[in-house]
Amino acid sequence: MAEEASTQNKIRSGDTVLLRIPNGDTRSVKVEKDLIVSIGRLGSFSSNELIDHHYGLTFEIVGKNLVVLPPQNIQELEETDATNEHIVGDGSVKPVTPEEMAAMKEAGVHVSDIIKKQIDQHTNFELKTEYSKDKYKKKKEAKYAKVFTTIPPTLFNVCEYWYNKDQGRIRDLRIDALSQMLNLANIRPGGRYLVVDDASGLVVSGVLHRMGGQGRVLTICDVETPPAYPVMTQMNFPPEFKSIMASLNWATCQEDYTPIISTWDVEEDQIRSDKQRIRVNKRRAASDFLQSTREDLFAGEFEALVVASEYDPQSILKRLNKYLGGSCNIVIHSPYAQILSDLQVVMRASAEYLSPALSEVWLRRYQILPGRTHPMMNMSGAGGFILHATKVYDDPSAVPVEAHRRLQAKLATETQKSSDIVPSQQEEGDVAMTDAT
Template identity: 65%
Template sequence: MDPGPSSSQEADRSIIDCSIQSGDSVLLKLPNGDVRSVKVDADATITLGRVGSFSANDLIEQPYGLAYEIVDKRLKVMPPRTLQEVEDTDATNELINDGQSVQPLTLEEIEALKQSGVHASDIIKKQIEQHANYSLKTEYSKEKYKKRKEAKYSKSFATIEPTLFNVCEYWFNKDQNRIRDLRADTLSQMMNIANIRPGGRYLAVDDASGMVVSAILERMGGEGRLLTICDVDSPPAYPVMTNMNFKKHIFASALSSLNWATVQEDYTPVMAPTEPSDGQFHSDRQKSRLNKRKAVSESLTNTREELFAGEFDSLIVASEYDPFSIVEQLYPYLAGSAPIVVQSPHGQVLAELQAKIRTIPGYLGPAVSEAWLRRYQVLPGRTHPMMNTSGSGGFLFNVTKVYDDPSASSVMVHRQHKKQKSEAAKVGQNDPADTCLSVPESLDMDIVT
């Protein structure tokens, strides 16, 4: 009997739409390999530079992962590409002379073909036919030649599914400083060490443009609570979350924010009045404004009470501020055995954090690590590592919270009692008459014989 999808799988499907909706931010992969983020609004026009422009309505309600070609400002779905077997050949590149004479088709002629509406594939085919040394190329060189020409003349693109890996790759290649050099493999290690799962309660300090918050929300699947601590009065705007296209009800039920001032237990919020001074509302606008103030005040109070109640499952930090002060401030609100994960693009910062925490009894097993990633090019007939790769995806510090309670060392106490009993048993075997005369000195009583 098929048990059907689990609750976590149903939650995963509910937090992100499987098709493109109006208002979504969609990642598009262009022919030259670049990835661009565009906002899809109904009845709007999307422009992709030399690739062309088209109506956004053609993308709405379409699934992710399809490839499109722009034809007369309309989108045409392209058939998926299949891997082809590479034929063995004895050709080499040693006799090829890459001069201007090998390609008689001039730039003016190519522009004339483009202006006349000739398809990109026909232009590439015409270039191949007139290329003097094309037949001397190896099969691999021919494939590279075609890809270069397609990147130059093709008017096509493909939509990318907004998974956490794809979004992290996009931001890492676009501006890795904005996400604190947080690479996809490092982010996955953070989620694994912090044990992020549906139904958990987590604390996060995210100065990585919302990359950490997006990862936690995706892992939670709409179940649980995430409380973020920030340095602004209003809830922070996380640009990474716009590319994830989470449904709006996720934020209302799972995500709350506090600034560092309201985290202090002795802090008294200064709130604007929520009731009219004379006890009566003079207009609907005044009533709506005061009701919003009251809702904000109640939300702040409830969120602070939730934080001070503690028992959060883990703490994840990716901040530009001193990590020790952050961990020290939020440590009391964590449950026992809660993991603490801190990310930084600089290893020295985490090394100093480890040195400080190592001397404090309430932390167990502080460690600093760095993930290393090598990318491989996997094509039919050949596989090799990429020539260039990223230097680092950031450093990670992790530690486990423990309670500093002397009575928790029950193992040692048990061993001491066991040793005393064994010694008493040996004494009793040697002198049975003394077995009844062993009385603790702390007891003030007489022994009657």
């Protein structure tokens, strides 16, 4: 197991790798043996240079080759007396001209020398505070350095990549929200789960990641063929992780609907050619797979229903409720509070759902440079809302304690009114309990 885990920490041919470039952006590149990887302005190199390296390393592109850089730690800055008091933008800064810059790049001058040259020509540089100098250097490095870092394909990193790239496509599902959903749904290796994911496969990715190839996941989608779930691309799951998943759509998951494919079967004596036989066999296999997946759903007793969908959650719940087992966790995400509030009202009125609770997620990142710790100036405001409830089996004969007390109190007063008989010991006790609570 340890060995397996460690090989997963290395870049393999066929992986889709996330790269962080100096300006903070993340790029997704396909690494395939003997293929050239190109990352825009930074240049290009052969995939082979990355294969078998650990994820998380930082490389510099030198020519067509990669050089591994040592890990960088945070440099403590010495406080000086400098302030920015005397710095005025009076035009005395003579920047390096574009021609000079082009010439330096042409001659293959290293980025650190380019920055040094710029600093030399910056008349006010020495007047800056150490913090300002550091910021200036960092800005220049971000602009010119031909450096990148490979990002491990963890759920956290992949979610962050998609959130920054296009948060609409993952329905505002920020990593804190996704993490809470996976925990609330009690996702574990060996579990059985139902997933409705219109968030590009982010929820499915999270669920599969936490199952490690053990258990069963059924996803219900709105397309005829199994959905693509593009987020899974960056997760680089081994095939056995994905094999526990099967998909139905909103038509094929309906019990009283007969999928047309299952009516296509041809009698043995009708098969006229090998070609036709192959076709028939393929169709049979597809039909059998669909049928067994349907049976799996209809068998019910799922442990969790996890939803991030563009469809009305009430309609989803109506369809899937009967397949949820007792104590099943229902976890539904939406970018909008309104949708889940409406759902909560409906669920609250039903004795089948225990304590539906609505919450909003909140996340803030901090800059933690020595002497410069503060929350980031920009934070993401939208991570969405989560509704969690537990599926329960009702017992209509059970009397709520409040109703019981009201009844007892009523009986007690009636007894006192209608007759002079002293209430029994039992009734007295009940009245006292009503008063106490």
